[in-house]
Amino acid sequence: EKEKTLAMIKPDGLLGNYTERIKDVTVNYGFSILREITTQLDQDSASRFYAEHSSKRFFPSLIKYMTSGPVLVMVLEKENAIADWRTLIGPTDANKAKITNPNSIRAMCGQDLEKNCVHGSDSRLSAQREISFFFEDVSSGERITTH
Numbered sequence: 409e410k411e412k413t414l415a416m417i418k419p420d421g422l423l424g425n426y427t428e429r430i431k432d433v434t435v436n437y438g439f440s441i442l443r444e445i446t447t448q449l450d451q452d453s454a455s456r457f458y459a460e461h462s463s464k465r466f467f468p469s470l471i472k473y474m475t476s477g478p479v480l481v482m483v484l485e486k487e488n489a490i491a492d493w494r495t496l497i498g499p500t501d502a503n504k505a506k507i508t509n510p511n512s513i514r515a516m517c518g519q520d521l522e523k524n525c526v527h528g529s530d531s532r533l534s535a536q537r538e539i540s541f542f543f544e545d546v547s548s549g550e551r552i553t554t555h
C-alpha cells in the first residue's frame with residue numbers, strides 16, 4: 409500500500425544548490441514527488457512546525473536556522489515512504505551520516521547535528537500533520553491540524 413511522507417530541503421540545502429541532486433536521488437529511489445512548494449518560514453510558522461521541540465535547548469537555534477532562507481517542501485509517495493525516506497536521508501547528525509551512511513542525503517549535503525539539510529516525517533501521525541501544515545488539498549488521512 410502506498411504511503412505519503414513530508415520531505416523538506418532545509419535552507420542550507422537550497423543555498424548549497426543541492427535541490428536537483430536531492431530530487432534525482434529521491435526519484436531514483438522510487439519516490440513520486442506529488443507536490444512541492446518553495447516557501448520562507450517565519451518565526452511563527454517554524455515554531456509551530458517544530459512545536460514538539462519547543463522546550464529543547466536547541467530550539468532557538470533551530471528556529472534561527474530554519475528561518476535563515478527558503479525551504480523546499482515536498483509530498484513524497486511510495487510503498488513504505490515514511491521509513492524509506494528516513495533511511496535515504498540517514499541519521500539526524502550529518503557528521504555521523506558521513507561515517508555510517510555515506511550514500512545518504514545528509515552525508516551528501518548536511519553539515520552537523522543541526523544543519524542536516526533535509527527533514528522527514530517520523531511517523532504516520534507526523535506525516536499527516538506535516539502534510540496538512542503545508543498543503544491543504546492533499547488527502548493524507550485524517551486532518552490533524554491546520555495553519
Ligand code: CMP
Nearest residue numbers: 461466470500521522523524526527528
Ligand atoms: P529534524 O529531525 O528534521 O527535526 C528536528 C531538528 O532539530 C533536527 O532535524 C535538527 O535540525 C535539529 N536538531 C535535532 N537535535 C538537535 C540537537 N541536539 N542540537 C541541535 N539541533 C538539533
